[in-house]
Amino acid sequence: MIKAQDVQKWFGPNLVVDHVSFEVQSGEVLGFLGPNGAGKSTTMRMLTGFLPLSGGKIEIGGHDIETAPIAAKALFGYLPENAPAYNDMTVEDFLAFCAAIRGFSGDEKKNAVEKAIETCHLQKVRRQSIDTLSKGYFHRCCFAQAILHDPPVLVLDEPTDGLDPNQKHEMRMLIRDMGKSKAIIVSTHILEEVEAICSRVIIIDQGKLVFNGSPAELKARSNDAGAVQVRVHGVPYADISSALGAIAGAGDVSKLGADGQAVTVLVQRQDPAIALAPAIKAVLDGKHWQFDELHTETGRLDDVFRTITSLDSAKENKA
Numbered sequence: 001m002i003k004a005q006d007v008q009k010w011f012g013p014n015l016v017v018d019h020v021s022f023e024v025q026s027g028e029v030l031g032f033l034g035p036n037g038a039g040k041s042t043t044m045r046m047l048t049g050f051l052p053l054s055g056g057k058i059e060i061g062g063h064d065i066e067t068a069p070i071a072a073k074a075l076f077g078y079l080p081e082n083a084p085a086y087n088d089m090t091v092e093d094f095l096a097f098c099a100a101i102r103g104f105s106g107d108e109k110k111n112a113v114e115k116a117i118e119t120c121h122l123q124k125v126r127r128q129s130i131d132t133l134s135k136g137y138f139h140r141c142c143f144a145q146a147i148l149h150d151p152p153v154l155v156l157d158e159p160t161d162g163l164d165p166n167q168k169h170e171m172r173m174l175i176r177d178m179g180k181s182k183a184i185i186v187s188t189h190i191l192e193e194v195e196a197i198c199s200r201v202i203i204i205d206q207g208k209l210v211f212n213g214s215p216a217e218l219k220a221r222s223n224d225a226g227a228v229q230v231r232v233h234g235v236p237y238a239d240i241s242s243a244l245g246a247i248a249g250a251g252d253v254s255k256l257g258a259d260g261q262a263v264t265v266l267v268q269r270q271d272p273a274i275a276l277a278p279a280i281k282a283v284l285d286g287k288h289w290q291f292d293e294l295h296t297e298t299g300r301l302d303d304v305f306r307t308i309t310s311l312d313s314a315k316e317n318k319a
Protein backbone atom coordinates (compact mmCIF):
# COMPACT_ATOMS: atom_id res chain seq x y z
CA MET A 1 0.00 0.00 0.00
CA ILE A 2 2.90 2.37 0.75
CA LYS A 3 5.96 2.18 -1.45
CA ALA A 4 8.92 4.53 -1.01
CA GLN A 5 11.73 4.08 -3.52
CA ASP A 6 15.10 5.77 -3.21
CA VAL A 7 13.53 8.84 -1.58
CA GLN A 8 15.77 11.87 -1.05
CA LYS A 9 15.28 15.29 0.50
CA TRP A 10 17.74 18.14 0.40
CA PHE A 11 17.31 21.24 2.55
CA GLY A 12 19.85 23.63 1.02
CA PRO A 13 23.20 21.85 1.17
CA ASN A 14 21.95 19.17 3.63
CA LEU A 15 20.74 15.76 2.49
CA VAL A 16 18.34 14.95 5.37
CA VAL A 17 16.65 11.91 3.74
CA ASP A 18 19.29 9.89 1.99
CA HIS A 19 18.07 7.33 -0.61
CA VAL A 20 15.47 5.69 1.66
CA SER A 21 13.37 2.75 0.35
CA PHE A 22 10.71 0.70 2.16
CA GLU A 23 7.23 -0.75 1.72
CA VAL A 24 4.23 -1.21 4.02
CA GLN A 25 1.47 -3.74 3.25
CA SER A 26 -2.11 -3.92 4.56
CA GLY A 27 -2.21 -5.65 7.95
CA GLU A 28 1.18 -4.21 8.91
CA VAL A 29 2.07 -1.61 11.52
CA LEU A 30 5.47 -0.27 10.61
CA GLY A 31 7.41 1.49 13.35
CA PHE A 32 9.50 4.31 11.96
CA LEU A 33 12.30 4.88 14.43
CA GLY A 34 15.26 7.17 14.66
CA PRO A 35 16.95 9.62 16.98
CA ASN A 36 15.90 13.30 17.03
CA GLY A 37 16.59 14.98 13.72
CA ALA A 38 17.03 11.67 11.87
CA GLY A 39 14.55 12.64 9.15
CA LYS A 40 11.35 10.88 10.28
CA SER A 41 8.97 13.84 10.05
CA THR A 42 10.50 14.97 6.77
CA THR A 43 9.91 11.49 5.31
CA MET A 44 6.33 11.50 6.61
CA ARG A 45 5.70 14.91 5.09
CA MET A 46 6.91 13.60 1.74
CA LEU A 47 4.80 10.43 2.09
CA THR A 48 1.73 12.57 2.61
CA GLY A 49 2.48 15.08 -0.14
CA PHE A 50 3.17 18.02 2.19
CA LEU A 51 6.77 18.32 0.99
CA PRO A 52 8.06 17.74 -2.53
CA LEU A 53 10.69 15.02 -2.99
CA SER A 54 14.21 15.97 -4.10
CA GLY A 55 14.52 12.53 -5.70
CA GLY A 56 12.98 9.06 -5.77
CA LYS A 57 9.33 8.05 -5.84
CA ILE A 58 6.45 7.47 -3.41
CA GLU A 59 3.30 5.51 -4.24
CA ILE A 60 0.19 5.12 -2.07
CA GLY A 61 -1.99 2.27 -3.28
CA GLY A 62 -0.26 2.45 -6.67
CA HIS A 63 -0.81 6.25 -7.03
CA ASP A 64 2.27 8.46 -7.28
CA ILE A 65 2.07 11.12 -4.54
CA GLU A 66 3.54 13.73 -6.88
CA THR A 67 1.83 12.99 -10.19
CA ALA A 68 -1.53 11.71 -8.81
CA PRO A 69 -1.76 13.49 -5.41
CA ILE A 70 -5.57 13.55 -5.18
CA ALA A 71 -5.97 9.79 -5.73
CA ALA A 72 -3.06 9.06 -3.36
CA LYS A 73 -4.30 11.43 -0.62
CA ALA A 74 -7.81 9.93 -0.70
CA LEU A 75 -6.28 6.67 0.54
CA PHE A 76 -4.64 7.86 3.73
CA GLY A 77 -5.33 9.54 7.03
CA TYR A 78 -2.51 11.63 8.46
CA LEU A 79 -1.85 12.58 12.06
CA PRO A 80 0.98 15.10 11.85
CA GLU A 81 3.28 16.00 14.74
CA ASN A 82 1.65 18.99 16.52
CA ALA A 83 -1.57 18.43 14.56
CA PRO A 84 -3.47 21.63 13.85
CA ALA A 85 -7.21 22.00 14.53
CA TYR A 86 -9.77 24.83 14.62
CA ASN A 87 -9.81 25.79 18.28
CA ASP A 88 -13.16 27.58 18.33
CA MET A 89 -15.08 24.67 16.78
CA THR A 90 -16.68 21.95 18.86
CA VAL A 91 -15.33 18.43 18.40
CA GLU A 92 -18.33 17.30 16.36
CA ASP A 93 -18.36 20.45 14.22
CA PHE A 94 -14.65 20.04 13.51
CA LEU A 95 -15.12 16.40 12.50
CA ALA A 96 -18.16 17.27 10.37
CA PHE A 97 -16.10 19.97 8.68
CA CYS A 98 -13.26 17.49 7.98
CA ALA A 99 -15.79 14.94 6.69
CA ALA A 100 -17.23 17.55 4.30
CA ILE A 101 -13.72 18.29 3.00
CA ARG A 102 -13.30 14.56 2.44
CA GLY A 103 -16.40 14.67 0.22
CA PHE A 104 -19.00 13.24 2.63
CA SER A 105 -22.51 14.70 2.85
CA GLY A 106 -25.92 13.88 4.36
CA ASP A 107 -26.23 10.60 6.28
CA GLU A 108 -22.85 9.41 5.08
CA LYS A 109 -21.22 12.43 6.74
CA LYS A 110 -23.25 11.97 9.95
CA ASN A 111 -22.34 8.27 10.13
CA ALA A 112 -18.64 8.93 9.50
CA VAL A 113 -18.54 11.50 12.33
CA GLU A 114 -20.46 9.22 14.73
CA LYS A 115 -18.18 6.29 14.01
CA ALA A 116 -15.02 8.37 14.54
CA ILE A 117 -16.43 9.79 17.81
CA GLU A 118 -17.23 6.28 19.01
CA THR A 119 -13.90 4.73 17.94
CA CYS A 120 -11.90 7.48 19.63
CA HIS A 121 -14.12 7.65 22.75
CA LEU A 122 -14.97 11.30 22.25
CA GLN A 123 -18.64 11.09 23.35
CA LYS A 124 -18.01 13.00 26.60
CA VAL A 125 -16.49 16.02 24.87
CA ARG A 126 -18.28 16.03 21.52
CA ARG A 127 -19.96 19.40 22.20
CA GLN A 128 -16.94 20.98 23.85
CA SER A 129 -14.88 23.54 21.90
CA ILE A 130 -11.46 22.26 20.90
CA ASP A 131 -9.50 24.88 22.87
CA THR A 132 -11.03 23.57 26.13
CA LEU A 133 -9.95 19.93 25.58
CA SER A 134 -7.31 18.23 27.69
CA LYS A 135 -4.20 17.14 25.79
CA GLY A 136 -5.41 13.54 25.64
CA TYR A 137 -8.82 14.45 24.22
CA PHE A 138 -7.27 16.94 21.80
CA HIS A 139 -4.99 14.21 20.54
CA ARG A 140 -7.90 11.80 20.13
CA CYS A 141 -9.85 14.46 18.28
CA CYS A 142 -6.96 14.86 15.79
CA PHE A 143 -6.71 11.09 15.49
CA ALA A 144 -10.48 10.94 14.80
CA GLN A 145 -9.92 13.40 11.94
CA ALA A 146 -7.29 11.04 10.48
CA ILE A 147 -9.55 7.95 10.52
CA LEU A 148 -12.83 9.68 9.63
CA HIS A 149 -12.98 8.37 6.05
CA ASP A 150 -11.85 4.87 7.12
CA PRO A 151 -8.70 5.08 4.96
CA PRO A 152 -6.73 1.92 4.10
CA VAL A 153 -3.47 3.75 4.99
CA LEU A 154 -2.61 5.67 8.17
CA VAL A 155 0.46 7.84 8.63
CA LEU A 156 0.91 8.73 12.30
CA ASP A 157 3.70 11.03 13.43
CA GLU A 158 4.46 10.42 17.11
CA PRO A 159 0.83 9.53 17.93
CA THR A 160 1.37 9.11 21.68
CA ASP A 161 3.59 12.14 22.24
CA GLY A 162 2.49 14.07 25.33
CA LEU A 163 -0.12 11.54 26.48
CA ASP A 164 -0.25 10.12 30.00
CA PRO A 165 0.42 6.37 30.46
CA ASN A 166 -3.28 5.40 30.32
CA GLN A 167 -3.90 7.48 27.21
CA LYS A 168 -0.76 6.07 25.61
CA HIS A 169 -1.99 2.54 26.27
CA GLU A 170 -5.42 3.31 24.84
CA MET A 171 -3.95 4.92 21.69
CA ARG A 172 -1.61 1.96 21.16
CA MET A 173 -4.48 -0.53 21.44
CA LEU A 174 -6.45 1.51 18.92
CA ILE A 175 -3.54 1.55 16.47
CA ARG A 176 -2.87 -2.16 16.94
CA ASP A 177 -6.51 -2.95 16.29
CA MET A 178 -6.62 -0.85 13.15
CA GLY A 179 -3.37 -2.39 11.98
CA LYS A 180 -5.18 -5.68 11.41
CA SER A 181 -6.81 -4.30 8.29
CA LYS A 182 -4.84 -1.16 7.34
CA ALA A 183 -1.28 -0.29 6.35
CA ILE A 184 -0.01 1.91 9.17
CA ILE A 185 3.24 3.75 9.56
CA VAL A 186 3.98 5.15 13.02
CA SER A 187 6.92 7.39 13.70
CA THR A 188 8.21 7.26 17.24
CA HIS A 189 11.34 7.30 19.32
CA ILE A 190 9.68 5.41 22.14
CA LEU A 191 11.04 1.89 22.01
CA GLU A 192 8.34 0.31 24.20
CA GLU A 193 5.82 1.53 21.61
CA VAL A 194 7.52 -0.57 18.96
CA GLU A 195 7.12 -3.73 21.02
CA ALA A 196 3.52 -2.87 21.88
CA ILE A 197 2.19 -2.19 18.40
CA CYS A 198 4.58 -2.76 15.50
CA SER A 199 4.93 -5.84 13.33
CA ARG A 200 7.98 -4.38 11.56
CA VAL A 201 10.50 -1.67 12.25
CA ILE A 202 12.67 0.56 10.16
CA ILE A 203 15.33 2.75 11.69
CA ILE A 204 16.77 5.83 10.06
CA ASP A 205 19.76 7.66 11.32
CA GLN A 206 21.12 10.84 9.76
CA GLY A 207 18.71 10.32 6.89
CA LYS A 208 19.86 6.79 6.05
CA LEU A 209 17.94 3.53 6.49
CA VAL A 210 20.00 1.44 8.90
CA PHE A 211 17.54 -1.35 9.82
CA ASN A 212 14.44 -3.00 8.32
CA GLY A 213 13.03 -6.07 10.10
CA SER A 214 10.78 -7.35 12.89
CA PRO A 215 11.04 -6.11 16.51
CA ALA A 216 12.27 -9.63 17.43
CA GLU A 217 15.04 -9.44 14.81
CA LEU A 218 15.99 -6.05 16.15
CA LYS A 219 16.18 -7.34 19.72
CA ALA A 220 18.17 -10.37 18.61
CA ARG A 221 20.95 -7.96 17.59
CA SER A 222 21.29 -6.80 21.18
CA ASN A 223 24.54 -7.72 22.93
CA ASP A 224 22.53 -9.46 25.65
CA ALA A 225 20.32 -11.57 23.33
CA GLY A 226 20.76 -15.25 24.26
CA ALA A 227 22.62 -14.46 27.51
CA VAL A 228 21.29 -16.16 30.63
CA GLN A 229 20.56 -14.51 33.95
CA VAL A 230 20.63 -16.75 37.00
CA ARG A 231 20.26 -16.13 40.77
CA VAL A 232 22.09 -18.62 42.94
CA HIS A 233 21.88 -18.93 46.75
CA GLY A 234 24.70 -19.59 49.22
CA VAL A 235 27.58 -19.89 46.74
CA PRO A 236 30.42 -17.36 46.37
CA TYR A 237 30.46 -15.44 43.08
CA ALA A 238 33.96 -16.72 42.18
CA ASP A 239 32.74 -20.35 42.30
CA ILE A 240 29.64 -19.59 40.22
CA SER A 241 31.68 -17.66 37.71
CA SER A 242 34.27 -20.39 37.18
CA ALA A 243 31.67 -23.20 36.96
CA LEU A 244 29.37 -21.41 34.51
CA GLY A 245 32.19 -19.80 32.53
CA ALA A 246 33.57 -23.27 31.79
CA ILE A 247 30.40 -24.36 29.92
CA ALA A 248 31.01 -24.91 26.20
CA GLY A 249 29.64 -21.92 24.27
CA ALA A 250 29.50 -19.64 27.35
CA GLY A 251 31.22 -16.26 27.24
CA ASP A 252 31.89 -13.73 30.00
CA VAL A 253 30.18 -14.14 33.35
CA SER A 254 29.38 -10.90 35.17
CA LYS A 255 27.87 -10.15 38.57
CA LEU A 256 24.63 -8.18 38.26
CA GLY A 257 23.97 -7.93 41.99
CA ALA A 258 24.04 -9.58 45.39
CA ASP A 259 21.19 -9.70 47.87
CA GLY A 260 21.97 -11.38 51.22
CA GLN A 261 23.13 -14.88 50.34
CA ALA A 262 21.91 -14.67 46.73
CA VAL A 263 24.13 -13.66 43.81
CA THR A 264 22.72 -12.76 40.39
CA VAL A 265 24.99 -13.32 37.40
CA LEU A 266 24.70 -12.87 33.66
CA VAL A 267 26.33 -15.49 31.45
CA GLN A 268 27.00 -14.22 27.93
CA ARG A 269 26.62 -16.57 24.96
CA GLN A 270 29.67 -16.91 22.75
CA ASP A 271 28.17 -19.25 20.18
CA PRO A 272 24.71 -18.13 18.90
CA ALA A 273 23.90 -21.75 17.92
CA ILE A 274 23.96 -22.84 21.57
CA ALA A 275 21.05 -22.69 24.03
CA LEU A 276 22.83 -21.88 27.28
CA ALA A 277 19.98 -22.22 29.77
CA PRO A 278 19.74 -26.08 29.79
CA ALA A 279 23.52 -26.41 30.15
CA ILE A 280 23.53 -23.93 33.05
CA LYS A 281 20.66 -25.74 34.75
CA ALA A 282 22.52 -29.03 34.40
CA VAL A 283 25.62 -27.55 36.10
CA LEU A 284 23.55 -26.03 38.94
CA ASP A 285 21.66 -29.29 39.50
CA GLY A 286 24.89 -31.32 39.34
CA LYS A 287 26.44 -29.18 42.08
CA HIS A 288 23.19 -29.08 44.10
CA TRP A 289 23.27 -25.29 44.07
CA GLN A 290 19.95 -23.63 44.89
CA PHE A 291 18.65 -21.08 42.36
CA ASP A 292 15.34 -19.24 42.14
CA GLU A 293 15.73 -17.47 38.82
CA LEU A 294 17.04 -18.64 35.46
CA HIS A 295 16.02 -17.01 32.21
CA THR A 296 17.34 -16.32 28.74
CA GLU A 297 17.51 -12.65 27.73
CA THR A 298 15.67 -11.88 24.50
CA GLY A 299 17.69 -8.70 24.03
CA ARG A 300 16.96 -5.07 24.70
CA LEU A 301 15.64 -2.65 22.11
CA ASP A 302 17.29 0.38 23.69
CA ASP A 303 20.64 -1.41 23.64
CA VAL A 304 20.45 -2.32 19.96
CA PHE A 305 18.94 1.04 18.98
CA ARG A 306 21.90 2.80 20.60
CA THR A 307 24.35 0.45 18.90
CA ILE A 308 22.83 0.74 15.44
CA THR A 309 22.42 4.50 15.46
CA SER A 310 25.75 5.30 17.12
CA LEU A 311 27.59 2.92 14.76
CA ASP A 312 26.15 4.85 11.86
CA SER A 313 27.15 8.17 13.41
CA ALA A 314 30.66 6.85 13.92
CA LYS A 315 30.83 5.92 10.23
CA GLU A 316 29.64 9.41 9.29
CA ASN A 317 32.27 11.04 11.47
CA LYS A 318 35.01 8.99 9.84
CA ALA A 319 33.82 9.85 6.32
Ligand SMILES: Nc1ncnc2c1ncn2[C@@H]1O[C@H](COP(=O)(O)OP(=O)(O)OP(=O)(O)O)[C@@H](O)[C@H]1O
Pocket residue numbers: 011016034035036037038039040041042043189
Ligand atom coordinates in the same frame (compact mmCIF):
# COMPACT_ATOMS: atom_id res chain seq x y z
N1 LIG B 1 12.08 23.07 6.50
C1 LIG B 1 13.32 22.73 6.85
N2 LIG B 1 14.38 23.45 6.45
C2 LIG B 1 15.63 23.09 6.76
N3 LIG B 1 15.96 22.02 7.52
C3 LIG B 1 14.93 21.26 7.98
C4 LIG B 1 13.57 21.58 7.67
N4 LIG B 1 12.78 20.64 8.26
C5 LIG B 1 13.61 19.78 8.88
N5 LIG B 1 14.90 20.16 8.72
C6 LIG B 1 16.09 19.46 9.23
O1 LIG B 1 16.05 18.15 8.71
C7 LIG B 1 16.54 17.21 9.68
C8 LIG B 1 15.52 16.13 9.91
O2 LIG B 1 14.41 16.69 10.62
P1 LIG B 1 13.10 15.86 10.96
O3 LIG B 1 12.15 16.82 11.64
O4 LIG B 1 12.65 15.16 9.77
O5 LIG B 1 13.68 14.83 12.03
P2 LIG B 1 12.88 13.82 12.98
O6 LIG B 1 13.54 12.51 12.83
O7 LIG B 1 11.43 13.91 12.71
O8 LIG B 1 13.22 14.44 14.41
P3 LIG B 1 12.32 14.46 15.79
O9 LIG B 1 12.34 13.07 16.32
O10 LIG B 1 13.10 15.41 16.65
O11 LIG B 1 10.95 14.97 15.43
C9 LIG B 1 16.89 18.03 10.93
O12 LIG B 1 18.27 18.31 10.88
C10 LIG B 1 16.07 19.29 10.74
O13 LIG B 1 16.70 20.37 11.37
